Amino acid sequence: MNPAPVRLPAGVLTALRPPSEWLDSPWLAVGSGILLLVAAAGAVRALRRRRRRAGWVAGVLLAALLTAATTVNAVVGYVPTVQAARFALTGDLDPGGGTVTSFRLGSVPLGVAPSRTYVYLPPGYAAHPGRRYPVVFLLPGSPGRSTDWFGAGDAARTLDVLIARGLLPPVVVVSPDQDAGGTDTECLDVPGGPRWETYLYSDLVPRVDALYRTVPRAASRVLAGMSAGGFCALDQGLRHRGTWGPVVALEPFGDPGSSFRDALGAEGFAAVSPSSYLPGLTVPAPVPVFLGTGAEAGERPGVDALTAQLRAKGWPVLRRDVPGEGHTWVAAREDLPYGLVLAARYLPR
Structure with missing residues (x-):
């Protein structure tokens, strides 16, 4: 016995949508990836010039963690x-x-x-x-x-x-x-x-x-x-x-x-x-x-x-x-x- 389908009105679907869903947006992951590329390029230049290498390396690590976190969140939606x-x-x-x-x-x-x-x-x-x-x-x-x-x-x-x-x-x-x-x-x-x-x-x-x-x-x-x-x-x-x-x-x-x-x-x-x-x-x-x-x-x-x-x-x-x-x-x-x-x-x- 199959019950009648559940149909939610358009207004209900709109109300169910959180006002801000940007935390699990793929665009945030893309932005984090761009930040990672920028940090990596800066780190390479710093290593060549031997200037402030520790800061740039830390920046790369932080950007990498942010990129990984936002990418996973964009897929599974754990923090919407x-x-x-x-x-x-x-x-x-x-x-x-x-x-x-x-x-x-x-x-x-x-x-x-x-x-x-x-x-x-x-x-x-x-x-x-x-x-x-x-x-x-x-x-x-x-x-x-x-x-x-x-x-x-x-x-x-x-x-x-x-x-x-x-x-x-x-x-x-x-x-x-x-x-x-x-x-x-x-x-x-x-x-x-x-x-x-x-x-x-x-x-x-x-x-x-x-x-x-x-x-x-x-x-x-x-x-x-x-x-x-x-x-x-x-x-x-x-x-x-x-x-x-x-x-x-x-x-x-x-x-x-x-x-x-x-x-x-x-x-x-x-x-x-x-x-x-x-x-x-x-x-x-x-x-x-x-x-x-x-x-x-x-x-x-x-x-x-x-x-x-x-x-x-x-x-x-x-x-x-x-x-x-x-x-x-x-x-x-x-x-x-x-x-x-x-x-x-x-x-x-």
Whole structure:
């Protein structure tokens, strides 16, 4: 069953575009490259004349670092705006329609290092103390941080716009750090390492429901993520239907990666790999799923296979590819509003 496509009005698309996107512009990378050439030419002249060589060499190194950074950023879009850079560095976000706050949580018994989880509270949250809200969990990629979705993903702007235009009900949005302590957990219980899957259900979800006025039932929880977080959203969202409602998986993989194959063994690996267990999976009701990726992404064939497996079960599955993009934050930013609007169709009214 294919749901109707999500179509965003031109005015919404304009509002979703950050006012300044120059930090991930390819022209900044070009300018940095020109600066590098100028610095290199100056260094060559200085070396020939034996004058102020140290200063010119330092200039070349700085220009090279700037060129490398701006080139990578132009490709992956990790720092699209000055506000995104500020949030990544400080965790502070200029207030918009909603507000972003945070809390710190971990679990010594489960081997999960304490880390900061960021939370978006929708407009009107403080003014309506009796109201409860659906909740969206947004998981970053790996390596990644809990700041990523509100920095690189520009999620607060997306949420403000969709809520203001009536395309998404007011929601609480939670972005944790599933790599707390530097371990790629893939949201699983890592053998000999952090038991993040157990932590998610025994600690994190209950803490969110205790701290914020969420609707504490599965149908009102959306699980979303990109890259490794996209795998997490798909795998956890499918295997734990008692906790999650709609699933939004951006740039996902069908399994947790080769490093887990040896650690979990063949049977254990298949048990946490949607590409393996989907054909035999039974759930109480159809699962709404949004799958998004870049049209040029290396994982696209795997996403094609996942799409076919999910649709074969008769579930409402919507797929969207971002033209010209690979496995990038640009693609994740562009797909997020479509995924959230689809998920909103299936939230209880």
